[in-house]
Amino acid sequence: MQPVGFRLLGKSSNPIKAPVMAILNAFDLLTKPPGELPSVAAVFGSDTTLRSWVISALCEGGDVTSFDGDTVRWSDLRDDLATASLFDFDGKRAIIVRDADKFVSSQRPELEKYAAKPGTSNRFILDLSSLASNTRLYKAIAGDHLVVACASTADKKTGVTAASRRKFLCGYVAKRHNAVLAADAADALVEMIGDEIGMLETEIAKLALYRAPGETIDEPLVRDVVAGWQGKTVWQITDAIASGDAAEAMRQLDKLMSGGQRPIALLPQIAWSLRRLGMATSVVEHREREGRPIQLEDALSAAGIHRPAEIQQAKKQLRGLGRARGKQLLPWLLDADLRLKGTHSADGRDRFLLEQLVMRMAKSS
Structure with a gap:
């Protein structure tokens, strides 16, 4: 047919x-x-x-x-x-x-x-x-x-969904490098470096070298290999934002961009943990409006943070952010994502937007 x-x-x-x-x-x-x-x-x-x-x-x-x-x-x-x-x-x-x-x-x-x-x-x-x-x-x-x-961002008009993108990465792209890519590993790649297929393929090609033919590239390998020094720097940016240290956040951001990282790829990496903190804040706010207070650990779990070490780190970051900034994380990140893919996609404007976002998020209440 x-x-x-x-x-x-x-x-x-x-x-x-x-x-x-x-x-x-x-x-x-x-x-x-x-x-x-x-x-x-x-x-x-x-x-x-x-x-x-x-x-x-x-x-x-x-x-x-x-x-x-x-x-x-x-x-x-x-x-x-x-x-x-x-x-x-x-x-x-x-x-x-x-x-x-x-x-x-x-x-x-x-x-x-x-x-x-x-x-x-x-x-x-x-x-x-x-x-x-x-x-x-x-x-x-x-x-x-x-x-x-030809776009990999989820969009009803073109029929692209997160599921179809995941299937494409695990099937078509991984097979180009004789690799087996797990679904959660594909999701982690998108979270960390964005949805641009060329960049994702480059990372899958690197990851394929860490596994024998037929062995699966899993999420722990992705987070260990892809992150590297860049991943550590992203965590330093997140910590600096949470603590209100705008100067340190900007220093680390400049380090990444000077190393060749593009703002469109950096935003998902920075947003990955901050989005979960924003979701946890939203859960707390929602439960309080209903008159049903919730333990912070339960709110973090609802936001996808489960490991004890991650919970402790997230609690520290939420205390540093405060309620006011925590409530704004999700709308700020969404607005930046839309602008980077639209009005601020050109070179220069994209960097300005990301620096502006980091300054806004890192500004102490």
């Missing part, structure tokens, strides 16, 4: 139409590749590693011609799109416009016409950082061809 989202031609003269899906996410395309591919594909999203993998899959290992989206014009493509490759006897040549956002903006009418009646000699692929779903081009490609969203 062909996957939903394609219109394929059978042997008869009448087209066999499958139900149309507006979008396919990269996880599905890479793990369940379709039997036949369309003549036009738009590959877009913030995760450049996923985009690269999807484009490779769409090219099927055949002849590839690439153009730079910042400089190419439609007249540069016309002859190539009409000419079959002399070398791909069993498949189509792929013609790719890389970083095609500017190209799409300037050549939209020509692209809409081509999507309505594409050539049969080649496969035309647009590589984009974004593609608005309310445009005629998006609708034309999604309706008759293929649109692939």
Whole structure:
């Protein structure tokens, strides 16, 4: 059975139409590749590693011609799109416009016409950082061809969930390195370094060296190996925030960023323990509003902190934070996460946002 989202031609003269899906996410395309591919594909999203993998899959290992989206014009493509490759006897040549956002903006009418009646000699692929779903081009490609969203952040619109991302890491990514990755290890990786697939794959490749073929990469190994000095520094930042030592928190944060860590990857590491402290504070607040006081140990347990040593450390940090800052942790972290993936994703702005967040959280009441 062909996957939903394609219109394929059978042997008869009448087209066999499958139900149309507006979008396919990269996880599905890479793990369940379709039997036949369309003549036009738009590959877009913030995760450049996923985009690269999807484009490779769409090219099927055949002849590839690439153009730079910042400089190419439609007249540069016309002859190539009409000419079959002399070398791909069993498949189509792929013609790719890389970083095609500017190209799409300037050549939209020509692209809409081509999507309505594409050539049969080649496969035309647009590589984009974004593609608005309310445009005629998006609708034309999604309706008759293929649109692939390449982002690993959970999003109902693209069909990505924490569960599907975990399955992708444990299956597709781990197999690239002949590794066996446990589900809780995959979750720990996302907690510690974020959801960017390229960074996650790099860490899985490193972890695979610590296990013999067939042995499982588990959560303790992840926390021991991936953390390293960087993990220790993150804990120092957390402790400095809890104690209200903004200067120390900023020193340690600068150490990590000077070592090459990006703010989008650092935030989940810093947020991992602080989020649990915020959850524990919320549990205490909720029970008190109901007139049912709760022991701090029980609130920490409800927030996922169970080990005796961790409980003692968390109690110390909560006392340092105080009730006022503890109540603000969850909204502060959520706001920072949304901004880093949106308005403050550019270099410079992302660092400013993370430094601002650390200063705010570390400021003593």
